[in-house]
Amino acid sequence: MPCGFRLPLAWTFATVFALAAGPRTLPAAETTETPRRLNVLFIAVDDLRPRLRCYGESDVQSPNIDRLASEGVVFHNAFCQIAACNPSRASLMTSRRPDTTTIFDNSRHFRSVLPDVVTLPQQFKRHGYFTQSLGKVYHGTFRNDKPHEDPRSWSVLEWRPNSVLYATPEGLAVLRRLHPKQLGDSQASVLEGMARRRYKGLAWEAPDVPDNAMFDGRVADKTIETLREIKDRPFFLAVGFVKPHAPYVAPKKYFDLYDLDSLALPPNDRLPRDATPLSHNDSAEVRGYEGVPASGPILENTQREIVRAYNACVSYVDAQTGRILDELDHLGLRERTVVVFWGDHGYHVGHNGLWGKNTCFDAAARVPLIVSVPGSPAAGEASEAIVELVDLYPTLCEVCKVPPTDGLEGTSFCPLLSDPDRPWKRAAFTQHPRPLRGADSAMGRSIRTDRYRLTEWTASRLEKPVYELYDYRDDPGETVNLADHPEYETLRKELTTQLHSGWKSARPLGPPGDGAAGNPNVPLFPPYKTSVHISKETTTPDVDVPASR
Template sequence: MSSDRHPTLSWFAKATHRTPRLLALLLICVAIHWPQHAAADEKPADSPQRLNVLMIAVDDLRPELACYGATHIHSPNIDRLARSGIQFNHAYCQVAVCGASRASLLSGCRPETTDCWDFKTPLRSKMPDVLTLPQHFKNNGYETCFLGKVYHSRNDDASSWTLKAERWAPSDPKKGKGYVATPMNKRVQHPTIKNLKHGPATENGGDVPDDAYTDGHNAQRAVKLIERFADHDKPFFLAVGFVKPHLPFNAPGKYWDLYDRDQIQIPPRVDIVDSVPYGRSTWGELKNYPDIPRNVDTLDDETTKRLIHGYYAAVSYTDAQVGKLIDALEQTGQRDNTVIVLWGDHGWYVGDYGDWCKHTNYEVATRVPMIFSAPQISADHQTNALAEFVDIYPTLCQLTGMAVPEHCQGESLTPVLSDPNRNGKAAAFSQYRRNKPGVGSVLGTSIRTERFRYTEWRRVKGGQLEDIELIDFQTDPEATRNVAAQPQYQSFLPTLQKLCAQSKTGVPL
């Protein structure tokens, strides 16, 4: 069993709670290399000092945040979380669609193992017996609970949660709406739009409290849960999922007021030269909103700026909710005994290359924000090591002293957490299924190395290679040219092809 497949020492959690950060960092380094084995379903350790886990999932959050260098974004709470731990600058999701991405992360398996490719397929319908992340914590004596959007479906993996949020933090039917200032349309049949939405793609809610919208109300409820956990005799694994900045971009007016629409920059609309035509985003759900034109290739400047303004407002709104959770941990005295991990389930196009939404294998759709903060992690660090969502499961296991189940296909990031300057894995990979005219279903497998993004498109039936794409970030940081056919890159292709083939086996890269 490799060094990332064992639990930390039994005294690890107690020591990290009582020792300074420098000594605690030394302890994790020792624990990572200690030759110890344990079964995934081992009995929970009898220690009141075991670390809690707060996992914060954010829908459609791209790494356009102040802590990632986007100084035009108001994200003070996610920024302070980053300052308290380690920010991953090159983290990638496995599939750029929410349901499949979450199924992969929470199972620890790559999409060709989960066989979840969209938002409609529940994980348990494909892997009924897989030991999921919350289930593993439940089996090890944790109180497990979720609020908001963690899996795409609220009913997926229901047996893995020991506590229903409604029990300790009941919802208020007068709060937590989707729209608060816009009369919603009744859902009616439309001649060309199959899934016509009830309201517009954006809403400035005006002078309303945060809890008028769903995420604000759920943050309020999550605070109540954290307060109850402070007096509870079990460690907790709490997953809180915020929907914004997912469409529609709705938020109270004070978050819209943080941005001047006239100062918003429209991204370059040039498409990737010589890219495969079916590799582009099809704008996903955006064109299902009644205020968005459908028969256009590019949105006009006014609509583009309105949407970007709404996205920014929704990001800042969610950032404020994240702050409430951190404040609750601090005020209840649990901050120094809790691992926090924050992630956005995939990237999102806000007019980049003229595209919207996600649904591609390109950098914008697959690169994600990911931040770890824990007592045993040195504060205020960034790392350029490549990381993937399948790495979160084994990492949380090691940080809390549990065995890493054998089915996990990622690698623990604890070596990087102890040394942010060390090299990570050779490549991170993402996949997406599309339809190629005249061929049928094709699977795009994309690997991201330090320099390149290499993508193979193969037929789902038979595996025949249809197309390849190669982006060189060293010479083309904006990712606008496919250079796969250029002579000077032919020497790189064999290594990239080998990495791509390895990634499909489920073996850690």
């Protein structure tokens, strides 16, 4: 049985006979293969940091995600490969790291670089699974006339509801005032404009509307409907929620869960001492919204409004997750469905004095990850092992007995799902360009061990690399950059060597793969570069058929 799991007796023998028959190549609609295989429910959440009850945070109400955590393994040290939506998702879904995909911002589709790569859902589709995408799974453009997903990954084209950014008269009026040429002066034109593009208006809003008046509630509705339709076939169902991505808009009842005056603000609200300017950004992602100053200090009351609104969005997504899990139970699918709950990257909500993502700090690089497998002896346990989002592809293949493709750059952590405390990876690797676009951007490449993070910034305009070094045991808030402290020189050099040795040298001994595990001579990066060019062009592959609605 996979990874030592004990499969439910009711379907163990059916699964054995199904797997003995080998993979099917028939289209999903024609396959006659038994459905008694492990399904996958793959829940993606945008901009979600791991500040949930199941991660020990008492200020966020997330009972449904916590319930899932009690049925799975919670990974406390899971990291993304780059803290930006499109690059992170491209990396996860292909199990290729950003230096391989060369996707560093939201402007390009991974197929423009890797046209023949086989994605995670595509591999499941090749082996007899019905695969479908609901909501935001890849990045996409949120334009009805220009879907930006990946049709090869899915048995049917992706489904997304119309984008609903704002739902109050005030919110719509602000949009009209800020974007008069693009949106016109009528409510109808504003609603039509929101469906085409994500315009910035109010930073937060609490409309008194039902859950399914907004994007994520509609995604949950569609997921429940789809589960009822596909329950009798093996499926890989990817579900993507857009909240808590800004603007922080959720139904009013979720705002009412939080008292503004009692909300805790981050204890570390300033940049680390001695940090390089390359380490941070201007928080333009949040400052571009109405109600947040474009520059300068953000007043404490405004910070509290942002924190409450962000938390409300998390609770809104939690409720939608609970509805889906309830339906999974109602349909009797839970005992044969792997549930994966993940965030595409973390998020600064005032931590380090920053608001948003796009850094190599832990606040942006560390992600929530919960994996629940039927029959796992480790259900309800937490793992401190280091894992990466790029590992999900090989892990799910191993759990579901789907052969992995060649060239994957992640490592299956399947053994951790039955033994969360076993020794595992020595480090995780994250990177980010600075600035986000430009012909001569610096690149920050970062290694995170169980105690330290070292980030190396390189660019042709720099005479030599610039370093950051943080000690999370003694300084969990990342308040001091230790890289230039003389007493840390030896450690900095050791971590730099480990960074250059690469991700293969950091893998656990003896994982499945090409035998390079533990070899410090295998490089992480292609020929080492001091600068990277990031295209400003938007490349979207043509799609012959519009996305279903």
